[in-house]
Amino acid sequence: MFLPEIWFSEAKAQDRKLLGIPYDLKFKTKIEIGMESLNRVIRNGVPFEAICFDGLYGRSEWLRSQIQQANHVYMAEIPCDTNIYLSEPQLGVPLFKPGAGSEI
Numbered sequence: 001m002f003l004p005e006i007w008f009s010e011a012k013a014q015d016r017k018l019l020g021i022p023y024d025l026k027f028k029t030k031i032e033i034g035m036e037s038l039n040r041v042i043r044n045g046v047p048f049e050a051i052c053f054d055g056l057y058g059r060s061e062w063l064r065s066q067i068q069q070a071n072h073v074y075m076a077e078i079p080c081d082t083n084i085y086l087s088e089p090q091l092g093v094p095l096f097k098p099g100a101g102s103e104i
Contacts, residue, residue: 008027035063
């Protein structure tokens with residue numbers, strides 16, 4: 001269950017107790033809770049072909065990376081201005097020979 005971070009402050013301790021929120025519960029982002037839920041599904045052997053999620057989770061590079069590293073197929077909503085590539089680009093600083101048009 002997601003609770004805003006403010007609920008884990010000392011000022012809210014009495015409210016948490018009154019509502020039965022466990023004392024040892026720690027704040028987690030929605031992204032962290034989503035990954036924990038997914039891991040629980042995987043551990044319990046629930047079959048699936050793809051993981052689908054909305055833009056909140058789709059904007060998380062960390063979450064997408066975790067799912068990709070685990071070799072799962074995912075479909076995520078992402079902002080329309082997100083850079084994507086059909087093949088991985090080669091990144092680096094080009095090497096220039098002195099006097100071969102290397103001036104900026």
